[in-house]
Amino acid sequence: MTGPAARAARPTTAATARDPHADLRDAVGRWFGDTARDLPWRAPDRTPWGVLVSEVMLQQTPVVRVEPAWRAWMERWPEPADLAAASTADVLRAWGRLGYPRRALRLQECARTIVARHDGVVPLGEEALRALPGVGEYTAAAVTAFAHAQRAVVVDTNVRRVLARAVGGVALPAPSYTAAERATAAAVAPTDDAGAVLWAAASMELGALVCTARSPRCGACPVRDACAWRRAGRPGDEHAARRRTQAWAGTDRQVRGRVMAALREAPGPVAGDTVRAVWHDAAQLDRCVASLVEDGLVEQVGGRYRLPD
Structure with a gap:
């Protein structure tokens, strides 16, 4: 055995x-x-980058949704340098409906830091990992264990x-x-x-x-x-x-998700009227759009909205 x-x-x-x-x-x-x-991130040929991507994707998202997204992501951006060079709009479109799209931005920022500071290689050690953008105590420990096989x-x-x-x-x-x-x-x-x-x-x-x-x-x-x-x-x-899970219907999370979906599906900037049509409560919609802009997930150009370049 x-x-x-x-x-x-x-x-x-x-x-x-x-x-x-x-x-x-x-x-x-x-x-x-x-x-x-x-699971693919447990396979013998897994890479530290693949493990790191899986851990970020799996935060508050079930495996059944993550696995196909992870496979597509790794096929497109198999190394940190590949993701670092991608456009933010492409990254957000690829993230799709995994939830909390700020994680996608942090993952790209993490990739760029790995390229700039570690020659494109995911670093060893929890301290070095925690110095990466978006990597906290749990993710650093998980990558150390599952990618580098260290305690x-x-x-x-x-x-x-x-x-x-x-x-x-x-x-x-x-x-x-x-x-x-x-x-x-x-x-x-x-x-x-x-x-x-x-x-x-x-x-x-x-x-x-x-x-x-x-x-x-x-x-x-x-x-x-x-x-x-x-x-x-x-x-x-x-x-x-x-014990109940957090409600979804009517929350700002739902509104933000609808706005992001409208922008992901559009080939270019989306008119303000089109964005306003995604939700019935104008005040809540304005608040959510403003928060998306503040988070760097959406850019406003005149009266139109788009994903960041």
Whole structure:
């Protein structure tokens, strides 16, 4: 047996016997080795740039929407230098409906910085990665682990939920990442590179597919018998089940999305009357257009609007 499953199935030693989290990691690692999704940014031929692009795209966007966009993006701009040289309008059109188009601008700015400061190569190390535009603590850790195969404590929303339940015994983590959570995540993560990378990928997958926020599939969980939350009777389960996602209809996000869609679909500048027709509330529309201009996503030329060059 080779690969992640083999690493997860390593025999118990005196050291791991003293580690209270060894069984948790091993069970999740074996499960991941058997069930991991076949995603292109996990392929053996993945590149650090491809991993970085995937992590930016996956922020608050489901895999099913990201995968085709990522494939098209990487075919068009396979290296940072390719994206750095692209027009902003082309970048925003390619981003399409992935949401939060400011991420596309930051990704292009990141590519330009990689070209200018790192000879077009995604840098090694979390400190160097965090110095890139738009790269925060999570993204730097994820690229370090998944692109460079080095130890990092990778904690996203899914990992926070897995640790809250399996280790902390509560239904959901706190609204914001706490110092206590950070300490727990660091304690659970293996100290070796291979083990830490496996744990990062496996715990994220478990939270995404099994230990979900509203409908956890405890019967399919590889650590169901050891989970502190399940052993306690799943306290707070009713609260987690009622948890709602943020409303979309009628929000500024929806209005901004409609304006961006109108501009992406147009071959050139769009008349103000056409933009005003996308939404019924003139005051809300004006506010949203102004915010798009301020964010650098839209340019106003006289009475017309366009994507930036």
